[in-house]
Amino acid sequence: MTARFEMRDARQDDGAALARIYNHYIRETVITFEVEELGDAEMSARVTKIQAAGLPWLVAERDGAVRGFAYAGPFRERAAYAHTLETSVYLDLAARGSGLGTALFAELFARLADLDQGHSPHAPVHALMGVIALPNDASVALHERFGMKHVGTFPEVGRKFDRWIDVGYWQATLD
Structure with a gap:
């Protein structure tokens, strides 16, 4: 955690702030393959x-406003994937380049490594996956900073803004 940001668990009333941050990436980038903006209630439902x-679903605040968030969710729905999670981090535009992505990932990775066996069917967490629309040098650098290794690229598997997009996969194991 940086001195400039307060890290905490997401709450239901964060839906509007989370949607504001995430909807920018839906509207303006290929970082997410979603194409329709999400409402506050949908973001709150995803947190739930x-x-x-x-x-964990973490948020970082500064001056009383949410500036970024990170979470881990199931990589795939099949039972054999239960111990493999996909990580995600999104930042407010004003927070990019501030070290917040690194701080959020550090807290997320620490929480996942310490996940209590009794609180999640995903414990113990064995593998973390980063799924990155390419090119995205900043995201690749962030994932690699945390020891994630490039394990493959699927060429032209996504289509957004009338162009084909490659998707790279980064992986780290925790045990």
């Missing part, structure tokens, strides 16, 4: 689903 699974 992740937290109900015993997984």
Whole structure:
């Protein structure tokens, strides 16, 4: 955690702030493959689903405003994937380049490494996956800073803004 940001668990009343941050990426980038903006209630519902699974959804605040968030969710729905999670981090535009992404990932990775066996069917967490629309040098650098290794690229598997997009996969194991 940086001195400039307060890290905490997401709350239901964060839906509007989370939607504001995430909807920028939906509207303006290929970082997410979603194409329709999300409402506050949908973002709150997503937080509830992740937290109900015993997984962390973190937010970072500065000056009383949410400036970024990170969470881990199931990588795939099949039972054999239960110990593999996909990590995500999104920052407010004004927070990019501030070290907040690194701080959020550090807290997220620490929480996942310490996940209590009794609180989540995902414990113990074995593998973390980063799924990155390419090119995205900043996201690649962030994932690699945390020891994640590039394990493959699927060429032209997404289409947004009338162009084909490659998706890279980064992986780290915790045990």
